Amino acid sequence: xxxxxxxxxxxxxxxxxxxxxxxxxxxxxxxxxxxxxxxxxxxxxxxxxxxxxxxxxxxxxxxxxxxxxxxxxxxxxxxxxxxxxxxxxxxxxxxxxxxxxxxxxxxxxxxxxxxxxxxxxxxxxxxxxxxxxxxxxxxxxxxxxxxxxxxxxxxxxxxxxxxxxxxxxxxxxxxxxxxxxxxxxxxxxxxxxxxxxxxxxxxxxxxxxxxxxxxxxxxxxxxxxxxxxxxxxxxxxxxxxxxxxxxxxxxxxxxxxxxxxxxxxxxxxxxxxxxxxxxxxxxxxxxxxxxxxxxxxxxxxxxxxxxxxxxxxxxxxxxxxxxxxxxxxxxxxxxxx
Amino acid sequence: xxxxxxxxxxxxxxxxxxxxxxxxxxxxxxxxxxxxxxxxxxxxxxxxxxxxxxxxxxxxxxxxxxxxxxxxxxxxxxxxxxxxxxxxxxxxxxxxxxxxxxxxxxxxxxxxxxxxxxxxxxxxxxxxxxxxxxxxxxxxxxxxxxxxxxxxxxxxxxxxxxxxxxxxxxxxxxxxxxxxxxxxxxxxxxxxxxxxxxxxxxxxxxxxxxxxxxxxxxxxxxxxxxxxxxxxxxxxxxxxxxxxxxxxxxxxxxxx
Numbered sequence: 141x142x143x144x145x146x147x148x149x150x151x152x153x154x155x156x157x158x159x160x161x162x163x164x165x166x167x168x169x170x171x172x173x174x175x176x177x178x179x180x181x182x183x184x185x186x187x188x189x190x191x192x193x194x195x196x197x198x199x200x201x202x203x204x205x206x207x208x209x210x211x212x213x214x215x216x217x218x219x220x221x222x223x224x225x226x227x228x229x230x231x232x233x234x235x236x237x238x239x240x241x242x243x244x245x246x247x248x249x250x251x252x253x254x255x256x257x258x259x260x261x262x263x264x265x266x267x268x269x270x271x272x273x274x275x276x277x278x279x280x281x282x283x284x285x286x287x288x289x290x291x292x293x294x295x296x297x298x299x300x301x302x303x304x305x306x307x308x309x310x311x312x313x314x315x316x317x318x319x320x321x322x323x324x325x326x327x328x329x330x331x332x333x334x335x336x337x338x339x340x341x342x343x344x345x346x347x348x349x350x351x352x353x354x355x356x357x358x359x360x361x362x363x364x365x366x367x368x369x370x371x372x373x374x375x376x377x378x379x380x381x382x383x384x385x386x387x388x389x390x391x392x393x394x395x396x397x398x399x400x401x402x403x404x405x406x407x408x409x410x411x412x413x414x415x416x417x418x419x420x421x422x423x424x425x426x427x428x429x430x431x432x433x434x435x436x437x438x439x440x441x442x443x444x445x446x447x448x449x450x451x452x453x454x455x456x457x458x459x460x461x462x463x464x465x466x467x468x469x470x471x472x473x474x475x476x477x
Numbered sequence: 478x479x480x481x482x483x484x485x486x487x488x489x490x491x492x493x494x495x496x497x498x499x500x501x502x503x504x505x506x507x508x509x510x511x512x513x514x515x516x517x518x519x520x521x522x523x524x525x526x527x528x529x530x531x532x533x534x535x536x537x538x539x540x541x542x543x544x545x546x547x548x549x550x551x552x553x554x555x556x557x558x559x560x561x562x563x564x565x566x567x568x569x570x571x572x573x574x575x576x577x578x579x580x581x582x583x584x585x586x587x588x589x590x591x592x593x594x595x596x597x598x599x600x601x602x603x604x605x606x607x608x609x610x611x612x613x614x615x616x617x618x619x620x621x622x623x624x625x626x627x628x629x630x631x632x633x634x635x636x637x638x639x640x641x642x643x644x645x646x647x648x649x650x651x652x653x654x655x656x657x658x659x660x661x662x663x664x665x666x667x668x669x670x671x672x673x674x675x676x677x678x679x680x681x682x683x684x685x686x687x688x689x690x691x692x693x694x695x696x697x698x699x700x701x702x703x704x705x706x707x708x709x710x711x712x713x714x715x716x717x718x719x720x721x722x723x724x725x726x727x728x729x730x731x732x733x
Contacts (some may be wrong), residue, residue, distance in 0.1 A: 213693040231568040356588045366562045369531050372555010373584030417569045
């Protein structure tokens with residue numbers, strides 16, 4: 141059982157990965173031994189006297205690094221689990237939050253909320269994300285069939301519309317907010333703080349828990365509507381209960397971290413290459429793999445550059461060539477050829 | 478006389494304005510092998526899909542094992558009726574085992590357990606697929622896929638099995654295996670109803686025969702046998718010759 145061993149190995153990655161990430165950052169004020177001492181004091185092993193020097197270290201680790209690490213992991217996990225669910229739901233390995241218009245819809249909703257006071261960001265992102273997916277789906281649907289190609293085409297249109305709407309918001313907003321919006325749409329974890337972690341934690345944890353619970357049912361749905369109905373499942377109902385949490389966790393991610401390109405598309409493919417296609421395995425593995433890999437990518441961007449490169453640019457640069465590889469290997473398997 | 482496994486009354490169906498079925502009345506007897514014969518496009522598949530609950534009932538009534546189909550929930554229906562869909566190719570290369578496991582959907586709450594895995598294993602050995610269990614379903618031949626879908630149907634453990642052209646894509650060995658399997662299922666008190674193309678298979682193996690002609694059930698008049706060339710030429714619109722075989726007759730289509 142090679143894929144089973146691989147899945148077990150993957151489950152062991154997140155804990156050391158999260159711990160290791162605490163040591164990484166551009167700040168010169170915090171050395172690795174400082175981090176060790178900080179961790180040690182947390183466990184009650186070493187002393188960490190509260191002298192002014194130490195309080196800076198404490199602030200950097202607790203207020204800068206820790207929320208960023210948690211946010212990177214949550215966003216990576218959410219985008220991968222949601223991407224995998226959407227691909228199974230639409231029976232289409234080429235589908236992702238970006239392609240369905242979900243990302244631009246959620247981005248538009250969140251940008252709107254940034255500019256207009258009193259509109260809460262998370263619900264706005266969710267509503268417009270859901271609206272975008274719904275539009276893509278119903279535009280592609282003819283005679284109760286949704287073909288792989290027409291779904292991608294309608295997604296491109298919907299995505300274009302919401303990107304245009306986002307530009308209008310940017311056009312009318314003041315320059316200070318404009319910079320925030322532009323940075324954030326590029327896919328950015330730079331502004332991670334506890335407020336963002338807290339605002340995303342509830343929707344992401346709830347949605348992900350749900351998607352993990354129903355993971356096996358994704359297999360039945362992925363086989364086809366008629367095949368699902370023949371064994372006593374109502375595909376219409378099941379699909380709604382996959383689509384809602386998948387949209388919820390993806391738009392919650394977009395609301396806090398912007399559009400981090402190709403994660404939702406490429407990461408589920410990597411997961412399937414590692415552990416096979418059974419969603420009982422790919423769902424939990426997507427969580428640990430997506431979280432750990434996005435965190436690793438973010439660590440690189442924090443470690444190598446003194447200035448911040450938005451993580452969305454990194455993931456697109458890594459994901460792009462990987463997709464070219466899949467395409468050349470003919471491993472995308474878009475159904476009947 | 479026990480209640481029929483499937484009881485159909487006044488059933489009509491139309492796609493838009495195009496009428497497919499007119500006033501079907503049919504009793505499918507319990508624990509026997511019944512076959513529906515008829516031309517391409519005469520409504521056989523539509524009738525089967527209506528019984529399987531895959532199409533909405535527009536007019537009329539279908540009762541399965543004494544329960545009205547309309548009042549059943551999806552999972553109740555899944556436990557009672559199994560349906561073999563005509564083939565299509567899925568997007569994801571699930572393994573054979575994973576595909577067969579989906580047959581357990583109406584029994585599984587969230588994730589399949591030990592009992593479900595045993596049922597899947599039994600179903601696969603019953604159709605002789607054990608050796609394929611880890612292979613990707615998408616890489617199998619048409620006939621192998623058909624056998625996988627039959628294993629999925631067995632893993633589902635329904636009381637009534639509806640098969641839409643189950644013998645297409647199968648080689649003679651697998652055809653024989655499936656027909657023997659059907660006989661074995663009948664002995665276990667299951668009801669099997671199949672749509673077949675070859676009248677001879679029906680003459681040799683079926684307990685009951687029904688002809689469907691332009692959306693209505695056709696019953697041969699004057700006590701004629703189903704293998705009577707005149708009956709068949711009316712149903713299929715081509716001439717037939719019948720040849721005696723054991724105590725019955727076999728037919729050859731298209732001969733004068």
